[in-house]
Structures are given as C-alpha cells and as structure tokens.
Amino acid sequence: MRIILGVGGGIAAYKVASLLRLFTEAGHNVTVIPTEAAQRFVGTATWEALSGNPVSNSVFEAVDQVRHVRLGQEADLVVIAPATADLLARAAAGMADDLLTGSLLVTRAPVVFAPAMHTEMWQHPATAANVETLRRRGAVVLEPAVGRLTGTDTGPGRLPDPEIIYAAALKVFSGQAAPGARPLAGRTLTITAGGTREPLDPVRFLGNRSSGKQGVALAAAALEAGATVHFIAAHMDVPPPAGVELTLVETAEELREATLKLAQHSDALIMAAAVADFRPESVSETKVKKRDDGENPVITLTRNPDILVETVQQRRTLGSPAVIVGFAAETGDEDATPLAHGLRKLQRKGCDLLVLNRVGRSLVFGQDSTEITLLDAGGAEPETVKGTKVSVAQVVVQRVAEALSAAGKPA
Template identity: 45%
Template sequence: MVKPAPLQTLAGKRLLLVIGGGIAAYKVLDLIRRLRERGASVRPVMTAAAKEFVTPLAVSALSNESVHSDLFDLDRENEIGHIRLSREADLVVVAPATANLLAKMANGLADDLASAVLLATDKPVLVAPAMNPFMWANPATARNVERLRADGVHFIGPEAGEMAERNEAGVGRLAEPMSILAGIEALLGPSGPLTGPLAGRRAIVTSGPTHEPIDPVRYIANRSSGKQGHAIAAALARAGAEVTLVSGPVTIAPPAGVTVVPVETAREMLAAVEAALPADLAVMAAAVADWRVAAEGAEKIKKAPGSEPAPLHLVENPDILATVSRHPKRPSLVVGFAAETQNLLSNAAAKLARKGCDWIVANDVSPGTGIMGGDRNRVHLVSAAGVEDWPEMSKDEVAARLVQRIAGSFSGSLGGGTAEDSGAQ
C-alpha cells in the first residue's frame, strides 16, 4: 500500500531555524525533513558549536537553503542582513536550545548571528531546550526559562530519559521531532476552523500509567511512560481533531494543541473520560492498574521489628475501556490497547471480544523488547476483520499510522469502522 503524503499543514509558512550546539542537533535534520514535507520553507542559522555536531552541508541539503552562521560575513550582510533574516519568517524555532542560548536570550545578548537574530526578531519564538539534567535543574536556567516565558517565548520540552553522557538520565532530552512539529503546527495553524481529515471530530485519548495509593508515601504503578498515548494525541490534533488527553502521571511534556486533563488514579481517569463525552472516537492507550488497595492508609504504614508485612487487600479497579465501549454516549470508534508478555494475539482477540471495543492495538512488552518506556514500538492492529501486523517503528510513526487508519474509518461516514473499512490489507 502506498503511504499517503503528509498533509500540507504548513504550506507557504516560512521558518527561521536556529540550531544550537548540542548532541541532540542531529534530530534537527529529521525535523527539517518533516517541515519541508508539510510545505514549510526552512532558513537555517547555526551557531559555531552546532557545526561541531552536524555539518552545514547536511543542513543545507535538507533545507535547500544556505546556512547562515557568521554575524560578520560582509557578503551575507549585504545580501540579506541579520535584521531582515530575523523578520522574514513567520516563526523562529530554536532547536536544540542549549543552556547558553537560553541565557543569551533571557539577558538580551547578541554576540553571534544566532543571538542577534533572536534579539532582533519581531516574530513568535518557539524553543526546544536540550541539556544535561543538572544544567536544566540549575536555578540560573530556571530563572532564564521563567523570564523567557514571561516575555512570551513558547517552549516544547524538554523530556525525561537517557542522556548522551554515560549513566546520566533525567529531564533534559530534546523533544522528539514530531512533538516539535506539533508545536510549530499549533502556532502556525489556521486561526479559523481546524482542517484535516478529522476536522470537526472530537477525540479522547488516555495515556500513561495510573498510581494507586497504598498510603501517603507508596503506590501501585507500572512502567508506562505515556510516550505512545501522547504521540497519538499529537497526531490526532495534527489531523484536525479536537483532542482531550487524559493523562496519568508522566514526565514527558504535554503535546501542543490538545486539552490535557491530569489524573492519578484509575477512578479519576474514568471520571475524566466520562466528563469528556460525547466524542467521535476514543483511544484508550493508558496502562491502567487493574487493582487498587481496598483501604488506603491515612498515614505511612510503619514496619515494626519482627512483625509480618502488613497485608494489602486489593480490589478491582473500574474497567475504563469496557465502560466506554458500552457507554450510552459511546464514541463511534473505540480503540483499546493490549500490553502483553505472552500469547499476544490470542489475548488481544479475547480482550477485543470481552471489552466490546472496535480495535485493539496489541504489543509485546516483555522486558527484552524495551517497548515499555522506550521510544520504539511494534504493534498488531486487531479487529473483527482480522489482524494487521505492523513493522517496528518509532512511537511517533505508530501514532501517525494509527491516525491514518482512524481517518480512513471515518471517511465518508459518521460511524466507526474496522481495520477492513480503513483499508487494512
């Protein structure tokens, strides 16, 4: 099957892309490609440090534009000038925005071309920070970020995860290109009614884990990061849907262009989902805890020397997927997820029948797969029409492909559909 071309959501839009000097700069090459696919023109500015991580040749080849980097290049200044460069754009994007670049922006410094165009621009600015977690948590960076937010600068990320440095992890990773793209589209999208194959549709997405309290200190949880659910919410928004994202506790940034309802427990998640109904479609991607403690301790449960462990009496949590599938305000299309460690397809098919949803997205989350909490996924789309096996791909790509299926199921119809209806082979 021929993969559909991306929607021209940024046709005619002009971006000035300031590339900072960090190891995450390699991701910007993918961002440029995706921006060009969606019709945007990208004029790149690179700091001297950025050129240590990615080559101007690669940036120029992907953007089809000359790379600007030298504030004192007389030929370039005569040709365009840094003032014009800063103004001839609809949006200025800084990615990766290093701690140094953020500091320059916050304090009005202009000692190179990148900082000069940022100081001279009269256009909106979107920054995607990326740095070591200790640098991001430093009070100086926090002050700079607070000042920039107050000045109207838009932020996307950073995200939590492993760093390039060995044995370093935390908040500081550059947002993924698709997340940055969603932020750009949210800022430059049409001011009138949403466009796209799901324009006018209302969607509910659940994402992340739930935390079920044992006492004020401890809780029952799982290893879900929310990356797949958040990516689906972002992809639905890019397709024109009005999205409500009901998210359990996660450390990743919320996607742009969606309404986020943060929750902690399964009961809170169910209440938030029911409050968001009616909707045209629901994607229940959250890893909801099946059980909770029957009686949450009002105080921390103490360990007494020589005593037996305090017993935990568990009760079943509400079944959110089944409740939505049988709800009086049931969406036309309800998509569930099955995270399994054995008998993947048989368990997914049984879940499809038991829950009453339309599709199940099944994946193997055994420890060796790295899927739970990772950036990649391999799923199977299970419906009454059969099973469609998808190859391993990034979670952003899984989200984009799932949204294509969803859009296909609604094409020419107000009702939900099956994988067969949406053109699955």
C-alpha cells in the same frame, strides 16, 4: 525532485545532516541554505559534502544568477529544519533579509516547517500566532516532538526524528497530505495516558511502569492532525503536551469518571493509559508498619472497573464516541501468545481498534521506541508497526482519522 533544505540556527541542526542524507540517497537534488546562526552549529563543508552542491546563505554571492529568486522559483519542495522561533517569526512576517527567507518569499512550492526550540518559546503566544499564520497560508508546520531539550529541560519542542520529517515532506509533495490539510480538523479526541496509582496507605501505592510517553506522542499527533484534544493524565514521567485540555487523575476510579464524562462529547477515544486491574480492598489511614511479632501484613485486592468496556457500553446508548481505541499490554504465557491474548481481548472489550504491546522489564515502558500490532474489529489483517513512539503515534492517529471518515460522522 529539487529540494531546498533550510537549516535554522538551533542545536538540533546537527540532526538535519541525517535528513539531508535521506533526501540525497533517495535521488533528490538538495540545495542546503543554512542561516548564519546555523553555520555556527554545523559548518558549510558538512552540507556541501552531503548534498554535492555549493552552500551559501548570502544574497551577494552569484549575484548574476539572482539566486534568492531563482532557487525559490525552481524548487519543487522546501523543508525548514530546525525551524526556530526566530525563523518562524521572520517567515510569518514575510521578511527577506537573507537567502533563505528570500527564497521562502519567492517560492510557490509546498513548504514544510519542522520546529525545534525550548518549550516556553514554542508555547509563547507570539510563536503560536506565527504558526497559525503560516498554516493559514498553506504551509505545513509539524508539531515538535516531546523529550529532552538543551541542558536538563524536557518537554515539547524537540525536533521530530529525521525519518518523521522525511515522510511528512514526501507526503506533502505527493499530495497525500496537501499543504495545510488536517484530517482531524473539527474533531474532538479524548486520550488517556500514564499509569494509575492505587493507594495502600498515605505513603504507598500499587502502580505500574508506564511513563506516559506513548500517550503524549498520540496527543501531539492528534493536535498536528487538527483535533481538539482532551488529555487525561495519570502519573507520567514526562510533561503533558502543550495545547491539550488537561485533566489530572491518580486512581483508576478517577480515570473512569473523567473518561466516561469526556468520551460522550468526543468523536474518538484512545485509551493509552495503563490502568491497574486491581486495588487494595481497604486503604489504611496510617502508614502500615512492620510488626514486632514478625507477621507479614495481608493485602486483599479487589477488581477495578473495566473502563474500556464501560465506554463501549455507554456508546450503545449515547452514540459517542464513534471510534474507540484500546491498548493491551501483554507478556504471553504458557496458554497463549501475546497476539492470541490480544485478539481475545479485542473481542471481549468490543472496541474498534486494539493496540497490542508486548511488554517486559526492558520493553516499551519508559522507552522511546516501541513495536505495536494494530488489531481491527472490522476483520482487517493485524498490522505490525515498529519505530519511535512518535512515528507509531502518527500511524495510530491516521487509522483513527480513516475510521472516522469511514463511519461517515461529520466533523
């Protein structure tokens, strides 16, 4: 396959060297076209060494070959990474002021943009309009990842992992994801994320280690697939993704109320939040202090409602949502393995899919990578998926899209 790899002028350009290696090691012929700004981040020698092809961004080199036309005509696939705000704007406007934008204007091959920029730039109405224009014309514009950006900033705008871009590009080329195809277009998903906090007194609470990263990744994947996303956020260490309809909660009871309300108007529910199983039976109106007599306070706990079970019960009456996905964080114990606990929970809860996490102090919570096992109430063999939380989220969202299609519920 002949690929044009366009490189925009952003700090994430260095990551594209890994994407280039993925393409070349798979046997593809890659022509790298960096913008002038991109060459200030990664030099020409790097691109030539990794691609095995000469590299230029000028329309005035090899003029006799009319390269700004020929490259676009001969390409089987065009991938732009990082797609900066400026590059997206120039592509949407149909500009052709360098070799890369000229090739974009000529090519009739599938085009995949992998955006990377600061959150404010990604969320700006001008960028949103440019992305919509490109998608309307048939280009695939991936959702940026959420994470650390330049400096101390964090949020949506991070370049997706090279493996994610590579997989998306090959799907587009193979026709598994036709340009502009969005399997959840017209669907509404409710996604819960983060960890609930149950107050003990005005300054203390019972909580858990959930960072919200997996829930944010799921929301971003659902948005990329075309869904409208209601995002219910408990405490999170990362900001919610742009483009969702956001509801903020703190306690399990608040999460329950919001989930039951939104789920009945949704096609699918993904319960990724880490919900406290127990809460203090009573909450002190004043700070609980150490006693002079040395006695320790006694805290009596009571069960929180089982939101997943209640949602399944509500569906029996209302018929929605068609697909319900639960999450189970298991450590295993002397009685059973995490998988055995997960299978029992799947049967007990009554959801359609259960995402099983084996958790621990250095596992899953707060990490960028994860390993899950997907358990299907329909009897399919458990599927284990390992990778970044972004790549895992895409697998889960794809399973939701397949389940909705199998359910036959129209969008």
